[in-house]
Amino acid sequence: MTLPDIEALDAADPLSDLRHRFSLPAGKIYLDGNSLGALPKAAMARVEEVVRKEWGHDLISSWNSNDWINLPVTVGEKIAGLVGAAPGQVISCDTVSINLFKLIVTALQLQEGRRVILTQEDNFPTDLYMTEGVGGLLGQQRCTTRTVPADQLLAAMDTDVALLLLTQVNFRDGRLHDIAAITRAAHAKGILVLWDLAHSAGVVPLELDRWQVDMAVGCGYKFLNGGPGAPGFLYLAEKHQNQVNQPLSGWLGHAEPFAFEPGYRPARGVVRYLGGTPGILGLAALDASLDVFAGLDMNQIRAKSSAMTAVFIDGVRSNPICADCQVLTPLAAERRGSQVSLAHPQAYGVAQALIEAGVVVDFRAPDIVRFGFSPLYNSYRDVAAALQQLLRILAEAEYLQARFATRARVT
Structure with missing residues (x-):
């Protein structure tokens, strides 16, 4: 999918304004599927x-x-x-x-x-x-x-x-x-x-x-x-x-x-x-x-979720650089949630290299890199940028660098 295609998807996204209601750190694409959604500004003010x-x-x-x-x-x-x-x-x-x-x-x-x-x-x-x-x-x-x-x-x-x-x-x-x-x-x-x-x-x-x-x-x-x-x-x-x-x-x-x-x-x-x-x-x-x-249509949220995961899955499956990645998540949108799970022999290193590159994902043992997509604050540009970083890390085998081998207590 080309950059104009991605920009067109973001321009047509009825949920795009919601992104501004979250505190999103500069330089990070937050695709964590683990246990922490991004911080809503209203929550910060309320606390x-x-x-x-x-x-x-x-x-x-x-x-x-x-x-x-x-x-x-x-x-x-x-x-x-x-x-x-x-x-x-x-x-x-x-x-x-x-x-x-x-x-x-x-x-x-x-x-x-x-x-x-x-x-x-x-x-x-x-x-x-x-x-x-x-x-x-x-x-x-x-x-x-x-x-x-x-x-x-x-x-x-x-x-x-x-x-x-x-x-x-x-x-x-x-x-x-x-x-x-x-x-x-x-x-x-x-x-x-x-x-x-x-x-x-x-x-x-x-x-x-x-x-x-x-x-x-x-x-x-x-x-x-x-x-x-x-x-x-x-x-x-x-x-x-x-x-x-x-x-x-x-x-x-x-x-x-x-x-x-x-x-x-x-x-x-x-x-x-x-x-x-x-x-x-x-x-x-x-x-x-x-x-x-408040006031949102869950069907719109689901539609964006399905579309984002489809863009990412298609990008992985169509690129030979991802030959060692197995898409575990069902290809049919109606059979998957709002995440994409990739199996890779060096999954932990891949996840850590992505995080260092500013794409926050999570690892699930023994060999899964998990990308969680939130329709409220993730954009299609986020999806494309995450895919680009994944392709670079795989092409350069950056995940094999020693600093990515040490396991943290929380993965």
């Missing part, structure tokens, strides 16, 4: 206001005067609009891992007589670790994990399966599951479904209510741009609420937390999935970050 005024001046009164106490609900409702959920079904709290634990145990309680959690073998590790942890806590007679390849999931659905736990977009190869079809298949066998939306919320249109999804979790720090360690979120369909108690019965999930009763009475609805006191700085940053999505 400063919370620190200086709400914390610094208003102090403890801010729980009421600045409505800190309701931030988990406020943020949850903003996320609900992005995932196709009616009010009262999404709460923002804790982390993906903790929310997985709460919903896994909820599902097992709802599915008395069934004990198997079914998942795919290359699911995101924390999802697998959590199922193992619940099994260790409850014992194999109450909970056991069955892992199978993705193409064997339907065949593995039997009457022992209580819960199907899947990530919509695979973190390694970017493959996109069909939530609606898989959820229908699971329900036909009496199986509840829990979806991990960490790699799709904010870039893929979601209709959790319409697809009759039972449960879902997601993070706030990736495509929602809520900051490092931003709170996660959980979705629990209204039909499943108030039937069982969640296992982490913290005081803010109590029906009357400030009554300070000695016994636990759960709140009604999804609020009972709150636990301890929420981190207000993180919630405030995420709250402001979500305002970037």
Whole structure:
């Protein structure tokens, strides 16, 4: 694709003005698909206001005067609009891992007589670790994990399966599951479904209510741009609420937390999935970050995501310099998320050389360079420049230089 072609795509991009709402360092192309979206300027201003005024001046009164106490609900409702959920079904709290634990145990309680959690073998590790942890806590007679390849999931659905736990977009190869079809298949066998939306919320249109999804979790720090360690979120369909108690019965999930009763009475609805006191700085940053999505059409976001990844994939596949790169991400746009994963024998070195050249990507063991494309702040010029740097690094074998061999703790 020529430079005029790229410039034409940027000129026709209906989302191009959103880029100016982010703080993007000069000289860097931010294509990290890992755990941190770029910084929205509104989030920076909001955190400063919370620190200086709400914390610094208003102090403890801010729980009421600045409505800190309701931030988990406020943020949850903003996320609900992005995932196709009616009010009262999404709460923002804790982390993906903790929310997985709460919903896994909820599902097992709802599915008395069934004990198997079914998942795919290359699911995101924390999802697998959590199922193992619940099994260790409850014992194999109450909970056991069955892992199978993705193409064997339907065949593995039997009457022992209580819960199907899947990530919509695979973190390694970017493959996109069909939530609606898989959820229908699971329900036909009496199986509840829990979806991990960490790699799709904010870039893929979601209709959790319409697809009759039972449960879902997601993070706030990736495509929602809520900051490092931003709170996660959980979705629990209204039909499943108030039937069982969640296992982490913290005081803010109590029906009357400030009554300070000695016994636990759960709140009604999804609020009972709150636990301890929420981190207000993180919630405030995420709250402001979500305002970037106000009034946007998720289908436009998805269209730009698909187009950017297509430009990059086509550039890699059409150039002989990339002969040693294997495109792991599906070529069909409807089957991939907003990332492109390339396998290369020297993937870590390639990733580090790109980062040094100003193209921020991430590495996934054992041999994957991952490029994450955010339609809110990435341009088609970013895509073309990243491809140009990749071609240069591969042509010059720059990735073999010794300084790119030392592994950092966080990759």
